[in-house]
Amino acid sequence: MRVNIDGREIETKHKKTILELARENDIYIPSLCDFKGLEPFSGCRLCLVKVEGMKGYVPSCSVFVKDGMKVKTKTSDIQKLRKNILELILTEHPNACLICEEKENCDEHKATIRKVDEVTGCVLCPNNGRCELQNVVREVGLEKVRFPSFYRDIKVKKDDPFFDRNYNLCILCGRCVRVCRDIRGLSVITFVKRGAKTAVGTSFGRSLLDSGCQFCGACVDVCPTGALTEKAVKYDSPPDKKKDTVCPLCSMGCSLEFNFFKDKFLGANPAGSSPVNSGQACVRGRFALRDVVRSENRIRKPLIRKNNQLEEATWEEALDYASEKIKKYKPDEMAVVTSPQLSCEDIFVFNKFAEKVLKTKHINKKAEGSPLSLVSDACRKNGISLPMQFKLDDISELDAVFLMGGNLMESAPIVWLSVLKALDRGADLITAGFLESPVDRYASKKLRVTPGMESYLLAFLSKCILDDCGGKEFAAEKGFDEFRRSLDGIPYKYLEESTGISIEAVKQTADILRKRDKSGLIFAPQVIGREREEAAAEALLNLAFLSDSRIFPLSVEGNHRGWDAINKDFSEKTKSISEIWNSIKKGQYKALYTAAPLDIPEDDGLELLIVQDSFTGDDLDKADVVLPACVLSETDGSIVNTEGRIQGLRGPLDSLGDAKPDWEIVTKLAGRIGSKDFGYTTAGDIRKEMARKLPRFKDISQTLPKRGKEVFLKEDNEYRKKYIPLNPLNELEKETPQYPLRLVLEHGFDYYRNCLLSEEIAEFDLFRSKQWIKMNKRDTQKYELKEGFPVTLKSKKGQFKGFVHISEYVPEGIVTAYYIPGRDENRADLNLSPVKITRGK
Amino acid sequence: MAKIIDRKRLVPNIHMIEISAPDIVKRCKPGQFVILMPDEKGERIPLSLADWDEKRGSITCVFMVVGTSTQKLSRLRSGDDIPVCVGPLGKPAEISKFGTVLCAAGCYGIGAIYPIARALKQAGNTVMTLVDAKANYLIYWEDRFKEISDKYFVSSRDGFFDCKDYIPKVLKDVLKDNKIDRVISIGCTYLMYTCSEATRPLNIDTYVHLNPIMVDGTGMCGACRLKVGDSTQFACVDGPEFDGHLVDWNELFYRRKSYFNDEIRSLCYWEREEKPRKMTKEKR
Numbered sequence A: 001m002r003v004n005i006d007g008r009e010i011e012t013k014h015k016k017t018i019l020e021l022a023r024e025n026d027i028y029i030p031s032l033c034d035f036k037g038l039e040p041f042s043g044c045r046l047c048l049v050k051v052e053g054m055k056g057y058v059p060s061c062s063v064f065v066k067d068g069m070k071v072k073t074k075t076s077d078i079q080k081l082r083k084n085i086l087e088l089i090l091t092e093h094p095n096a097c098l099i100c101e102e103k104e105n106c107d108e109h110k111a112t113i114r115k116v117d118e119v120t121g122c123v124l125c126p127n128n129g130r131c132e133l134q135n136v137v138r139e140v141g142l143e144k145v146r147f148p149s150f151y152r153d154i155k156v157k158k159d160d161p162f163f164d165r166n167y168n169l170c171i172l173c174g175r176c177v178r179v180c181r182d183i184r185g186l187s188v189i190t191f192v193k194r195g196a197k198t199a200v201g202t203s204f205g206r207s208l209l210d211s212g213c214q215f216c217g218a219c220v221d222v223c224p225t226g227a228l229t230e231k232a233v234k235y236d237s238p239p240d241k242k243k244d245t246v247c248p249l250c251s252m253g254c255s256l257e258f259n260f261f262k263d264k265f266l267g268a269n270p271a272g273s274s275p276v277n278s279g280q281a282c283v284r285g286r287f288a289l290r291d292v293v294r295s296e297n298r299i300r301k302p303l304i305r306k307n308n309q310l311e312e313a314t315w316e317e318a319l320d321y322a323s324e325k326i327k328k329y330k331p332d333e334m335a336v337v338t339s340p341q342l343s344c345e346d347i348f349v350f351n352k353f354a355e356k357v358l359k360t361k362h363i364n365k366k367a368e369g370s371p372l373s374l375v376s377d378a379c380r381k382n383g384i385s386l387p388m389q390f391k392l393d394d395i396s397e398l399d400a401v402f403l404m405g406g407n408l409m410e411s412a413p414i415v416w417l418s419v420l421k422a423l424d425r426g427a428d429l430i431t432a433g434f435l436e437s438p439v440d441r442y443a444s445k446k447l448r449v450t451p452g453m454e455s456y457l458l459a460f461l462s463k464c465i466l467d468d469c470g471g472k473e474f475a476a477e478k479g480f481d482e483f484r485r486s487l488d489g490i491p492y493k494y495l496e497e498s499t500g501i502s503i504e505a506v507k508q509t510a511d512i513l514r515k516r517d518k519s520g521l522i523f524a525p526q527v528i529g530r531e532r533e534e535a536a537a538e539a540l541l542n543l544a545f546l547s548d549s550r551i552f553p554l555s556v557e558g559n560h561r562g563w564d565a566i567n568k569d570f571s572e573k574t575k576s577i578s579e580i581w582n583s584i585k586k587g588q589y590k591a592l593y594t595a596a597p598l599d600i601p602e603d604d605g606l607e608l609l610i611v612q613d614s615f616t617g618d619d620l621d622k623a624d625v626v627l628p629a630c631v632l633s634e635t636d637g638s639i640v641n642t643e644g645r646i647q648g649l650r651g652p653l654d655s656l657g658d659a660k661p662d663w664e665i666v667t668k669l670a671g672r673i674g675s676k677d678f679g680y681t682t683a684g685d686i687r688k689e690m691a692r693k694l695p696r697f698k699d700i701s702q703t704l705p706k707r708g709k710e711v712f713l714k715e716d717n718e719y720r721k722k723y724i725p726l727n728p729l730n731e732l733e734k735e736t737p738q739y740p741l742r743l744v745l746e747h748g749f750d751y752y753r754n755c756l757l758s759e760e761i762a763e764f765d766l767f768r769s770k771q772w773i774k775m776n777k778r779d780t781q782k783y784e785l786k787e788g789f790p791v792t793l794k795s796k797k798g799q800f801k802g803f804v805h806i807s808e809y810v811p812e813g814i815v816t817a818y819y820i821p822g823r824d825e826n827r828a829d830l831n832l833s834p835v836k837i838t839r840g841k
Numbered sequence B: 001m002a003k004i005i006d007r008k009r010l011v012p013n014i015h016m017i018e019i020s021a022p023d024i025v026k027r028c029k030p031g032q033f034v035i036l037m038p039d040e041k042g043e044r045i046p047l048s049l050a051d052w053d054e055k056r057g058s059i060t061c062v063f064m065v066v067g068t069s070t071q072k073l074s075r076l077r078s079g080d081d082i083p084v085c086v087g088p089l090g091k092p093a094e095i096s097k098f099g100t101v102l103c104a105a106g107c108y109g110i111g112a113i114y115p116i117a118r119a120l121k122q123a124g125n126t127v128m129t130l131v132d133a134k135a136n137y138l139i140y141w142e143d144r145f146k147e148i149s150d151k152y153f154v155s156s157r158d159g160f161f162d163c164k165d166y167i168p169k170v171l172k173d174v175l176k177d178n179k180i181d182r183v184i185s186i187g188c189t190y191l192m193y194t195c196s197e198a199t200r201p202l203n204i205d206t207y208v209h210l211n212p213i214m215v216d217g218t219g220m221c222g223a224c225r226l227k228v229g230d231s232t233q234f235a236c237v238d239g240p241e242f243d244g245h246l247v248d249w250n251e252l253f254y255r256r257k258s259y260f261n262d263e264i265r266s267l268c269y270w271e272r273e274e275k276p277r278k279m280t281k282e283k284r
């Protein structure tokens, strides 16, 4: 295509708008409502241009270029028109500073009054200096506004967490509305009518907290004005430096930019050009990470227990102390706990340390409630091999999505965005879980399964598929007969009763999965107890084979995939953190070295507890030595995201206090115990060795991959099926009048090592609290409870406390609470059992 | 303890607060100030007196919300108590018959200059008032000023009134057309500075009411120190009225920024920790 813009001939291949083409060629057309990645809106009319042969002026942001098109962007008519339009926009926007000659002096001398309540001019505005409206005014050359200005006088909304909303500054560009609806799938913010006028806001003017906002920050990032501003940085200067990194807070590993002003760390923004998150993130990376990495609770110095008190020590002292103690124990008396929130390098060195130096087999390698661990274990156990890595695009290209497990918006928000893309293309969504969730509104089928009976639901689906097609086509496949027999043994009626789902619904779902070209089974984290989780993973594999669907087992923590891959290359023996915890509880170990948050049980019988963490936590109370570790953002490590993509952290921050990267601490310890110094001086040295020794890490190199460079874990490409017969489940204990509710634990994701996001960040606690006990409104009425009441949950096996949180997503008869493996093992015992709820602290 | 009789927002960011202070009201003179504390933990805030009413036993101040303590102040309601309200402090403004006096004010200074303008009028001066704001909707007390002024000028950047220029320019025009004997200016430091600079070449006496950071307000801490001519002065006891042509403006600008980062930290802490924790607690 050849297009002529302002006399310049421009060649282009792809379909794009005039505005896009102009931008690519450095031809400036003012625009305010257009935003990359959002549907054109044509709201602001600033981008008007003249196209030969078309009547009047056309918005360049929504007209696509055609071969031979002749465009004029700068005639005096257009310039005049733009000025008029801009003037009109500015009548409802504080415009004094925009056209005031004193602006520069004012900026200099009035800096201290930036802390005002309401913005009545740029000098008082958090957006000053980074504002698109300011740029447009400058570019258009507007010098005066001929109309008197009008103040909308809408109360500034400051009571929600993380960002303020000042609709007196809003220019109604609709970017926030579009990003929330089209990209995030939420529509928290929409166009609403205020009297006779259009405005932007939540329905009924409710707070964001009450409107289902996920605080992803997407709206803040697209807002061209100061209408939406992040509280934490609103008084800071715009950043003068940005550094690329990856978010360590969940398994997506979103590409982030860390912002700095004069070397002060301001916070993080999602990076626009990332293949993982293309400009999006979630509340954790966007808002929480800043406070986490610079928390007041960071451990800055090594500590040694003396006279029953932890005292500051030098690294030499602490390492000498720890190594001398370690030497006293036999391999079997020692356990090591690592965490999927460490970098690959850390995990590699930890494994090597456990195997070669301590020679202990007691190291955790299995993760609770992790679909990835469960499915990969089931595969290994049964000799199955199938691709378990994927790209997010594989999800957006699905025609049918079967989503099993918890709330995807919470567990894997970026995966959810890919699902949304698939839905946009017309895919069907089926959700299966015991909770409702905000994604349900997109579901063509919702299967509300009885908690714990997930594997039966999957078997139910398999059975329907088989009965429908007769099953001949599968007859020759491995394990099929036995599998079929196990299904034949269970009558439909029983399946209907135990899962709580009607055969019609299951049949329809089975139909969708089988008939759609590309169907996918997304397995999101949920906690239903080891045995049931394993059964569900196996049943999911069967269903995948029968329906020819692809499996997407999600991982949980930041480096879950990397952790899993490295662990498995060391030894096949696997223990979970809960198992180690139980052994500690039974007094089986004398020494424990933990780099993961662990709720050390009473009467542990431990003689030596070494805690290596970045944050102070309860486990410090019993620690003999505390070794301060860097947070990942301070290291040069790599982590593997849920897709299997290896990404570099590239340490944008300096380490705090005396903290050191985990691998370095372990290496130093190893050097002191025997002569087993691993000889690493940089994380790159470790990567070199990993690339040589671990087949799956063949493609990593000493220097870390840059953003956008695709380096994935190696996967074995074989496809080996085997059906696994259905494992009958134990019956769940029934509710009784004394214990009338059922507790179901939800996987908690809001933590990083010993730092609980809701404890660390007061605003986070408002949004999502670890202390919540979620229940249905009708149940709260029944038990005379109200939002925020302190309560105790009791089962026959134990009890714990929390605060009532009313949730429309929890069905009647169920209460839920968060569970973090290792941290909340006392809760695990109560999972799925009948409980009673009582008021009081 | 002092009781809040009324608190209302006059225009965006600017609030008026009326406090029951029967002891203070008897001694109030134009140009003086009081110090308030919004709560036991907040800072001490110096506020110019904008009015007082002996019959009601109350004083009135106009303040701008520009930090944690003024935020807190702006949330008080009628009937609330504040732990500290001391005054009147500082020297009164010089009031006598000067001839024609021009009062130039902006922002909170519109309120602060009012009792001075009123007293000048009562003392037999011709009083002209020049009020400045970014936009028309930021102008308040227009009727009060019209009542006591022989001439009233107003300028706002949005061109709502006849004039839209920034204050020194308007000031110059007024000075050209009228014979002025004295100028008094109250508002943000930058406004007072530019007004002083505008009158300097014309040699017209210009007095400003300065607003440095203050702590005790009784001449003890030194926080409010300024350089005026060759001498060091304490704004709280030697001022707040000073000769605008003698003030060392650069130093004042500089000193006003001393705690900027801490002020921001405090505000962020309040907005992001204290407030949400309070909200959580209220629910539990």
Ligand code: SF4
Pocket: A093, A094, A097, A098, A119, A120, A121, A122, A123, A125, A126, A127, A128, A129, A131, A132, A133, A134, A169, A224, A225, A226, A227
């Ligand atoms: S949003 Fe932009 S134009 Fe409007 S007041 Fe803020 S900085 Fe100025």
Ligand code: SF4
Pocket: A179, A180, A184, A186, A187, A188, A189, A208, A212, A213, A214, A215, A216, A217, A218, A219, A220
């Ligand atoms: S933060 Fe995210 S969910 Fe909330 S309103 Fe903005 S875009 Fe929507």
Ligand code: SF4
Pocket: A169, A170, A171, A172, A173, A174, A175, A176, A177, A200, A219, A222, A223, A224, A225, A227, A228
């Ligand atoms: S709040 Fe911001 S993004 Fe949303 S419509 Fe207004 S100006 Fe546009």
Ligand code: FES
Pocket: A030, A031, A032, A033, A034, A041, A042, A043, A044, A045, A046, A047, A048, A059, A060, A061, A062
């Ligand atoms: S950018 Fe085209 S109409 Fe707003």
Ligand code: FES
Pocket: B213, B214, B215, B216, B217, B218, B219, B220, B221, B222, B223, B224, B225, B234, B235, B236, B237
């Ligand atoms: S405020 Fe302390 S000396 Fe003036």
